[in-house]
Amino acid sequence: MEAAKALDDKHYRDSLSNVNKKGKRLWIFPKKPSGGYYKARSIVSWALMALMFSGPFLKWHGHPLMLFNVLERKFILFGFPFWPQDFKIFAVAMLTGIVFIILFTVVWGRVFCGWVCPQTIFMEMLFRKIEYWIDGDWKQQQRLNAMPWNSEKIRKRTLKHILFFILSFIISNTFLAYIIGIDELKLMMVDGPLDHLGSFISLLIFTGVFYFVFAWFRELVCIIVCPYGRLQGVMLDKKSVVVTYDQVRGEPRGKISKKEDTSHLGDCIDCNLCVNVCPTGIDIRNGIQLECINCTACIDACNEVMTKIDRPTGLIRYDTVEGVEKGEKWKLSGRAIAYSAVLVLLLGILTAFMIMRDDVEAVLVRTYGTTYQYQGNDTISNLYNVEFINKTFTEKKIELRMEDKKHANLLIIGGDSYAAAPGELVDGTIMVKVPVSQIRSSHFKLPIGVYVEGEKIKTFEAGFVAPVKH
Ligand code: SF4
Ligand code: SF4
Numbered sequence: 001m002e003a004a005k006a007l008d009d010k011h012y013r014d015s016l017s018n019v020n021k022k023g024k025r026l027w028i029f030p031k032k033p034s035g036g037y038y039k040a041r042s043i044v045s046w047a048l049m050a051l052m053f054s055g056p057f058l059k060w061h062g063h064p065l066m067l068f069n070v071l072e073r074k075f076i077l078f079g080f081p082f083w084p085q086d087f088k089i090f091a092v093a094m095l096t097g098i099v100f101i102i103l104f105t106v107v108w109g110r111v112f113c114g115w116v117c118p119q120t121i122f123m124e125m126l127f128r129k130i131e132y133w134i135d136g137d138w139k140q141q142q143r144l145n146a147m148p149w150n151s152e153k154i155r156k157r158t159l160k161h162i163l164f165f166i167l168s169f170i171i172s173n174t175f176l177a178y179i180i181g182i183d184e185l186k187l188m189m190v191d192g193p194l195d196h197l198g199s200f201i202s203l204l205i206f207t208g209v210f211y212f213v214f215a216w217f218r219e220l221v222c223i224i225v226c227p228y229g230r231l232q233g234v235m236l237d238k239k240s241v242v243v244t245y246d247q248v249r250g251e252p253r254g255k256i257s258k259k260e261d262t263s264h265l266g267d268c269i270d271c272n273l274c275v276n277v278c279p280t281g282i283d284i285r286n287g288i289q290l291e292c293i294n295c296t297a298c299i300d301a302c303n304e305v306m307t308k309i310d311r312p313t314g315l316i317r318y319d320t321v322e323g324v325e326k327g328e329k330w331k332l333s334g335r336a337i338a339y340s341a342v343l344v345l346l347l348g349i350l351t352a353f354m355i356m357r358d359d360v361e362a363v364l365v366r367t368y369g370t371t372y373q374y375q376g377n378d379t380i381s382n383l384y385n386v387e388f389i390n391k392t393f394t395e396k397k398i399e400l401r402m403e404d405k406k407h408a409n410l411l412i413i414g415g416d417s418y419a420a421a422p423g424e425l426v427d428g429t430i431m432v433k434v435p436v437s438q439i440r441s442s443h444f445k446l447p448i449g450v451y452v453e454g455e456k457i458k459t460f461e462a463g464f465v466a467p468v469k470h
């Protein structure tokens with residue numbers, strides 16, 4: 001692999017594309033992208049943004065469809081309420097999410113970054129488009145940047161930053177609506193910020209952060225902050241599908257000329273268009289790089305060039321490094337199928353957890369440190385602690401019933417009926433009495449049923465202790 005070796009000999013991996021030798025940031029002015037992938041990405045982005053911005057307004061049975069109220073520890077996912085007591089489902093979901101991300105990345109590379117990540121979508125599909133609209137394409141942007149502060153520059157910069165700030169404010173409101181709920185947000189607007197100071201300060205902080213990120217920090221989020229981006233080095237391998245340059249076909253690169261014989265050259269005409277459109281400022285021809293967010297802008301740019309010079313498209317394409325080196329067309333490998341099957345399995349387990357989750361969680365244990373008690377001469381009692389968590393939006397009536405027909409005269413004293421408000425945890429202590437005449441051993445089980453609104457959800461086999469000889 002002469003070409004690959006030649007590329008690897010370069011020192012592009014030793015420094016960031018947007019930092020100069022003195023360590024100063026180089027501002028990136030990417031050329032406006034266009035092409036099939038860009039169109040497809042725009043459609044996906046608009047659909048995702050429509051979903052995100054309308055999300056807080058969507059309700060299910062009068063409650064938000066999605067809510068992530070960390071402060072009050074209230075979570076709603078697709079209309080299902082989750083409480084802190086659902087932590088185990090949350091933990092499984094987190095684990096599934098992590099494994100999912102790792103396996104997905106190993107097989108499909110950074111598809112998420114280019115197509116789904118909010119940072120890329122907001123930056124490339126909202127803020128960058130405003131910038132192109134006000135400042136023009138990359139050359140005009142460079143010219144504007146270099147010019148002294150005259151009326152044109154002041155007007156354009158002011159307009160752009162006002163729009164950036166408004167957009168950041170709208171995004172912040174949306175994020176806040178997912179945290180505190182749209183009703184609370186509306187209340188803040190009606191009552192005024194002083195009555196909801198905490199939420200208002202959060203809103204200002206969010207707006208400031210978003211404005212800073214999209215107006216200035218930009219690609220640095222992906223390059224130096226995002227942990228997912230930093231992990232690419234250990235997750236990607238030669239079989240991962242990534243945006244890649246076909247150096248076998250493209251090298252040696254060089255300008256084509258009608259006057260000279262350039263038949264020894266590869267397909268890359270060294271036009272630099274793929275570099276000019278890159279929002280992170282890299283040259284994909286150097287190979288897979290941490291900075292590449294798989295935005296596909298370089299694929300579109302190169303395809304356009306290839307079409308113009310009448311050569312096959314796909315010099316830059318989605319492919320595996322191995323696919324490029326061996327010249328084989330990418331196909332779903334056994335590994336990709338196996339990993340995808342694991343992903344489906346994990347999602348299945350999580351779905352099963354969600355479906356099997358009870359509306360009311362019940363706990364019944366014998367009171368710690370107690371043993372049997374005599375109630376007169378003919379009855380023995382045991383104490384138990386009970387705890388119920390109502391995980392729904394409606395009040396629930398919960399009852400305990402002794403299920404043992406043989407011992408129908410057993411009594412539950414001290415609260416066999418409870419009312420739990422939405423999200424409320426109620427607890428209590430119950431006493432179970434057994435006539436001495438019915439006791440056959442020192443330790444036996446008693447089935448106690450838990451009924452929610454008259455429907456049995458669970459039966460506890462409560463251990464009962466009694467004196468040895470009776
Ligand atoms: S756009 Fe294509 S032809 Fe032009 S430099 Fe990039 S890889 Fe080469
Ligand atoms: S190299 Fe291509 S896919 Fe990667 S960030 Fe740059 S333009 Fe996007």
